[in-house]
Amino acid sequence: MEICTIMTRLGYGEMMRRWRVEKYRENDRLFALSCKRIRNMTAITAGSKAEGLTCYLESDWDILLVLNDVFCVEADIIALNFSDSIDVFRMDTMDARVYPGHCILLQEGLAPRVRYTIITKALCDNGNGDVLLSSSLLLDEFSALPLTNDEYVEHHERAGPSLPETLRDVLHVDKVIALRCYCPSILQRWADRRRKWPSQNIVQKVVSLGAFVTPVGFKGSDYKHMEWRICFNTGEAELVNNLNDTQAKVYVILKMILRDIIKPNNKEITSYVLKNIILWQAENTPQTEFHSRSLLYWLHDGLKKLRTAIEKKRLCYYMIPERNLMEACGMHDYQQHKWVADITDMLEEGPNVFLRLKKLRKAIVASPEPMMWFSKKRMELEMLRLEYRNRYMQSTDEHGKVRYSEFMLKKIENRIFDVINEVKVVAILNGSSINELPDIGHRMLM
Structure with missing residues (x-):
């Protein structure tokens, strides 16, 4: 349940998903x-x-x-x-x-x-x-x-x-x-x-x-x-958008594990494989079984399915099961053995696996109040950036020229500056050597 709360603070909660x-x-x-x-x-x-x-x-x-x-x-x-x-x-x-x-x-x-x-x-x-x-x-x-x-x-x-x-x-x-x-x-x-x-x-x-x-x-x-290749991009996005909060967070944590622990070199395993595991998991299980208390259970279930897919080099595509997502994925035998062993270790670790994920580990060890403050600033900055991008496009004429003087564009721009500057002041007070506003803004949104 604590991990679910931390994931929300990191920007993976229901409200932020819907906004994006x-x-x-x-x-x-x-x-x-x-x-x-x-x-x-x-x-x-x-x-x-x-x-x-x-x-x-x-x-x-x-x-x-x-x-x-x-x-x-x-x-x-x-x-x-x-x-x-x-x-x-x-x-x-x-x-x-x-x-x-x-x-x-x-x-x-x-x-x-x-x-x-x-x-x-x-x-x-x-x-x-x-x-x-x-x-x-x-x-x-x-x-x-x-x-x-x-x-x-x-x-x-x-x-x-x-x-x-x-x-x-x-x-x-x-x-x-x-x-x-x-x-x-x-x-x-x-x-x-x-x-x-x-x-x-x-x-x-x-x-x-x-x-x-x-x-x-x-x-x-x-x-x-x-x-x-036959694809269902819009349909799959609709399906993922209809996952509940816990399912979405399990998917995000699996992607963190792929990036931080498994680390494929040439896309031998992709986040698309993980998405298909989550969709199969959702189709075969009542929604009521996915809740904050069961997050670790479903994460382990997803890891077991990923381990089986790697061992057997087989995972049926959710939309067209005849297509094997693991076939010709370029995975070598030594990678296969290593990743199976790594996943087995993660399953044996239980909740400690969260500490191996850089983003989660930082959030877990952070003091609650500063973490809450930074979380709000980070999410506000992202919302401003997305809004600014859309306003920017609305303010662009048919010749590609932007009306930078447009009222809302300037208001959003000023608020972006204020948010980053607030974070800069706190960072400097806490001994950070980063003081360039663009650099701080980029790091906040990664």
């Missing part, structure tokens, strides 16, 4: 309008930011850039009323070369008036008279596009399907191109499962949110340059 989700959704609406004006795209925040489970600078900001005039449909969909200006591709998931959870995109029709140049350049013949959309070619073409000329944005070398950027030297963003897809049979198979969670209303909402395909082939496939 709301502000990132608002940002999506503003950012999507900006992208639409430039390249007819919709921007969607994904991952931990969409779930409200990370602080402003704690992890990368994952953004899907969805091409608006391209649509993919399942192979057995007979007819859909699409505009002539939309490119339609048929999803082939039955090809023996395609790994579960992936597909090949066959061109269904040509949009005579509106076409993306990058789509045209990524089309190729499969030798059987069919025209395919190559995931690797599209990614190459998309990577060459100048998505922004903002002087405060530093672009980095492509990492897999993502285009990494750093905003103002502190905020790391990963952008991934995506196409919308209509796959009712896949979603219906998921919806028809017997489950204890979520409610039927949420199940139907997840189904209504649909799916995407991203240009990511299965690592072990000889055909990966043509494969597309």
Whole structure:
């Protein structure tokens, strides 16, 4: 129960989660309008930011850039009323070369008036008279596009399907191109499962949110340059947003364990694996069993499931169970043995495992009153930063110029300065050598 309270003070409580989700959704609406004006795209925040489970600078900001005039449909969909200006591709998931959870995109029709140049350049013949959309070619073409000329944005070398950027030297963003897809049979198979969670209303909402395909082939496939991965980013965010307070905190602590103790070098185990463990855990257990007194029990249960996944190199994808998230993950035998032993040690430690997590350990040993004061300042600063970002976008005209004199923008900016300055004064009084305001602000939000 004490750990639950500390997690709330660290910014992982229900109120803060909801605030982040709301502000990132608002940002999506503003950012999507900006992208639409430039390249007819919709921007969607994904991952931990969409779930409200990370602080402003704690992890990368994952953004899907969805091409608006391209649509993919399942192979057995007979007819859909699409505009002539939309490119339609048929999803082939039955090809023996395609790994579960992936597909090949066959061109269904040509949009005579509106076409993306990058789509045209990524089309190729499969030798059987069919025209395919190559995931690797599209990614190459998309990577060459100048998505922004903002002087405060530093672009980095492509990492897999993502285009990494750093905003103002502190905020790391990963952008991934995506196409919308209509796959009712896949979603219906998921919806028809017997489950204890979520409610039927949420199940139907997840189904209504649909799916995407991203240009990511299965690592072990000889055909990966043509494969597309089927994703449910918005649906999964909705599911995580419907986890209760204890479930969300177990998920965050598992991510801390991954970062601080397991420390994979090349994403052999990812936070996405942990998310799937939590979702399976939630689906098979009544919500009433997840409460602050049972946090350690469910953390241990999650660790046991992670240990089994590492031992057997198998974990079923929550949305499409036929896809094994651990297959071709690049894990070596020595890593496998070490991580199984590390998790076993953690399970034997009981509650002492919390002391091995840097962020939690600092909070546990801190004096309660200063901790409470700092917690309030840190959360206020994050709320101001998120609000400022949205106001900044609202104050930007169609030419990219910002009205810095806008009243609310100045008010928020002044309050940000005041909050950081208050922390600076207290830090100096306590012997800290950090006195640069930007540095203090960045550290508070990590």
